[in-house]
Amino acid sequence: MQTRTNSEWLNDLRGPDQDQAIEDLRKVLKRGLIYSLSSRIKTDLETQVDDFVQDAILRILDKLDTFRGESRFTTWAQKVAVRVAFTELRRQRWKDISLEDLMPEDSGDFTPLVLADPSPNPEKRATQTIMTEMIETMLKEDLTERQRTAMLAIMKGGMPLEEVARRMDTNRNALYKLLHDARKQMRESLLEKGLTPGEVIEAFEI
Amino acid sequence: MKLSSEDIQKMMEAVKMTREHELDCGHCYDEIDQFVEMELSGKNAAEVMPLVQQHLDLCGACREEYQALLDTLKAFID
Secondary structure: OOOOOHHHHHHHHHOOOHHHHHHHHHHHHHHHHHHHHOOOOOOOHHHHHHHHHHHHHHHHHHOHHHOOOOOOHHHHHHHHHHHHHHHHHHHHHHOOOOHHHHOOOOOOOOOOHHHHOOOOOHHHHHHHHHHHHHHHHHHHHOOOHHHHHHHHHHHOOOOOHHHHHHHOOOOHHHHHHHHHHHHHHHHHHHHHOOOOHHHHHHHHOO | OOOOHHHHHHHHHHHHHOOOOOOOHHHHHHHHHHHHHHHHOOOOHHHHOHHHHHHHHHOHHHHHHHHHHHHHHHHOOO
């Protein structure tokens, strides 16, 4: 396969040699995705990768004008392919799980889970109980419902950002901004109580 | 609500890392190819592009994609 400079890639993908350039790009992207996804996809790896590469190539051709030349063209293209593949894999992995499934049940019982944690020191355990109640109250009273839902889905439920965004009818950027505001609010609320996040973390260290 | 010690520690780590100005996922994505190449060339990308590093520390989805891109380029460096 011929090696190309960035401008050669751009010219070939836009010009009469487009078919050959697309085939060469397909080989580069396929090799990369097979390598990075082999531990994640157990069946039909090649078929799935072929689909991801096809989608990635369409997106790359559509976005050629946005390539700023700050990296090698193939690095930029591989980045697009990784995004396409991971977006789809996350969608498949989380497709049957709703946000409600990830929300902790509100039983009205304020007995925190830390009580079940083995801690030899009753004083430390008492501090942990107070801090847990404080954080739970903070989540309920100082954050908006959307902030609280996103925070719990990601931090407790482990759902990826874009999957939470999809379920909340927003996008990845807007959700990141919402979470950023939530984290700032929590930092502010802690400060009002004379605490830093570091002090809370320390209280839970074994 | 039932939060475990682990949930609280995770949440507090994220609050601790919070800065007034942060990159969102889109801006991180725009910069990540440059960031990865810088790392591969032996430069301290985190020092040159601290906002990208900070976003990667906070965003699991972007970190996963960054790691996959880095591993792939390392494997096929030419």
